[in-house]
Amino acid sequence: KMELSTEKTIDWIERWVEYIKQNVTALNELDTAIGDGDHGTNLNRGTQAVKKALAEEKPQTLPLVYRTTAMALVSTIGGASGALFGTAFLTMARLSKDGETKLETLLLEANEAMKKRGKSDVGMKTLIDLWDPATKAFRDHKLTRSYIQNCVDKTKNMKASKGRSSYLRERSIGHIDPVAKSSSYLFIALLEVLEE
Numbered sequence: 001k002m003e004l005s006t007e008k009t010i011d012w013i014e015r016w017v018e019y020i021k022q023n024v025t026a027l028n029e030l031d032t033a034i035g036d037g038d039h040g041t042n043l044n045r046g047t048q049a050v051k052k053a054l055a056e057e058k059p060q061t062l063p064l065v066y067r068t069t070a071m072a073l074v075s076t077i078g079g080a081s082g083a084l085f086g087t088a089f090l091t092m093a094r095l096s097k098d099g100e101t102k103l104e105t106l107l108l109e110a111n112e113a114m115k116k117r118g119k120s121d122v123g124m125k126t127l128i129d130l131w132d133p134a135t136k137a138f139r140d141h142k143l144t145r146s147y148i149q150n151c152v153d154k155t156k157n158m159k160a161s162k163g164r165s166s167y168l169r170e171r172s173i174g175h176i177d178p179v180a181k182s183s184s185y186l187f188i189a190l191l192e193v194l195e196e
């Protein structure tokens, strides 16, 4: 089934780190339109800390890889996205420590944990609008790049009802959610490592 070795999981996360680095400005621009413009900078700081922590701590098990990632993210990202990504990776750490090895289960549960943490659900113009459909499509072996891109694009016409962008009400319509975009790179990176 869909399982990733510790080595492949590190490869996956490091590819995400690289995507964020290449797209800092674009992510900041998305967040400027409907937030405070710091999402790219925040997440790049966080993911660079992840890269450093993985290199220094050299985690040898799946739960340790996920935990190292979560801790680096939450300790370096101040904004809403730090807490949410931290929740996702901590959930994956906890479940894999309990013996769950199926990647689709880890991802589905990470999505559910973020919904709880953020009191959010699909349609609120958040990262859940990427994570929820993407994790379900992954479970159903239907996740593709164009599906991921569609999920990102769909956030454009949504009205934000969580976080800073919700203060804009109707004016949040017409802009892609920055964290749906940054999350999309995680799933694109996953498709890449699975194709190898």
Ligand code: ADP
Residues within 6 Å of the ligand: 031, 035, 036, 038, 039, 042, 078, 079, 080, 081, 082, 084, 117, 118, 119, 120, 125, 126, 127, 128, 162, 163, 164, 165, 177, 178, 179, 180
């Ligand atoms: P901040 O707004 O604190 O600067 P970021 O820029 O890092 O944080 O992230 C903003 C993003 O966080 C929003 O675009 C939205 O997708 C997401 N977000 C904010 N609040 C919530 C929530 N309660 N549930 C899910 N996602 C949220």
Ligand code: MG
Residues within 6 Å of the ligand: 031, 035, 036, 037, 038, 039, 079
């Ligand atoms: Mg922001």
Ligand code: MG
Residues within 6 Å of the ligand: 036, 038, 079
């Ligand atoms: Mg901020």
